[in-house]
Amino acid sequence: MPFEIDPLYVIYLFVALAAGLFVEAVYLLVVPSRSYRKNINRRLKLMDGQPDRESILVQIRRERGLSSGGDYRLPLVALNRLILQSGLTVGIGKFAIYAGGAALFVFSALMLTRGDLLQALGAGLFCCTLLPLLVLRFKRSRRQKQFGAQFPDALDIIVRSLRAGHPVPIAIAMVAREMADPVGSEFGIVADEITYGADLETGMRNLYFRIGQEDLPLFVTAVAIQSSTGGNLGEILENLSGVIRERFKMRRKVRALASEGRASAMILSSLPILMFLVIQVITPNFYASVWHEDITKIALACAGAWMGLGNLIMFRMVNFRI
Secondary structure, eight states, X not given: OTTOOOHHHHHHHHHHHHHHHHHHHHHHHHSOOOOHHHHSOHHHHHTTTOOOHHHHHHHHHHHTTBOTTSOBSSSOHHHHHHHHHTTOOSOHHHHHXXXXXXXXXXXXXXXXXXXXXXXXHHHHHHHHTHHHHHHHHHHHHHHHHHHHHHHHHHHHHHHHHHHTTOOHHHHHHHHHHHOOTTHHHXXXXXXXXXXXXXXXXXXXXXXXXXXXXXXXXXXXXXXXXXXXXXOOHHHHHHHHHHHHHHHHHHHHHHHHHTHHHHHHHXXXXXXXXXXXXXXXXXXXXXXXXXXXXXXXXXXXXXXXXHHHHXXXXXXXXXXXXX
């Protein structure tokens, strides 16, 4: 039978899983757990044993693609903003080296296996141009979603701190101490900028530029109006926290209602690919007589484009702004 599995390989698989679980158990028992304060966010981790907050601020800025003064380092503002909002921590230089190394590896692998210079060049250019952009966009989207999920809790901390009689900068610093990334480090940067000379409104606007999350302008506007005209900021932020939570619940409700459609789209999209792989495993010569024909490649390209268009339409139907 073509799908008959040797029991010896199954035994090897379970032995490897058992060995991995044993190593993890020994690690958890032997290695002492570090304090919660050091692990809560990256900024506090960098401050461990380093009392100079200004040098930590400069280090975080440079990792995120900014100069020591907080300005963009690259002439391409859109690219620099994408790097900044993605939360990159390795720095622009190392990220460029990683992208170049991946491109060189893919180029060399294709040249050795396929021997086609055009294909190798195309894949190398994709790995050093489009692929890094896709990675950065993915990281930015994931980071903005994490920030949006944490943001109401940060507002609640600020409200409680304001009701206890603390000024706004102290309340922001409390969020930086108590919350995990990305909220913790971002509010910590705001606290450091205020400490070293920036006014509150500038620090808030810099926060929005670093994140780009859609709920932040409401918070920035509320703080800016309160700092210039006064008012009960605690009550405003409490109402804002409730509104953001209701929007978040509505997004989750829409996602739950659209889950059946998304599942159907995933199954229907993956079924042709899975059937192609199954046929290739069962009968490797099934497509051999037509695989080299140009019409086959054109038909596959048209089918892939049509499938992609259908998936795009379904994606737009179940994803919209609230």
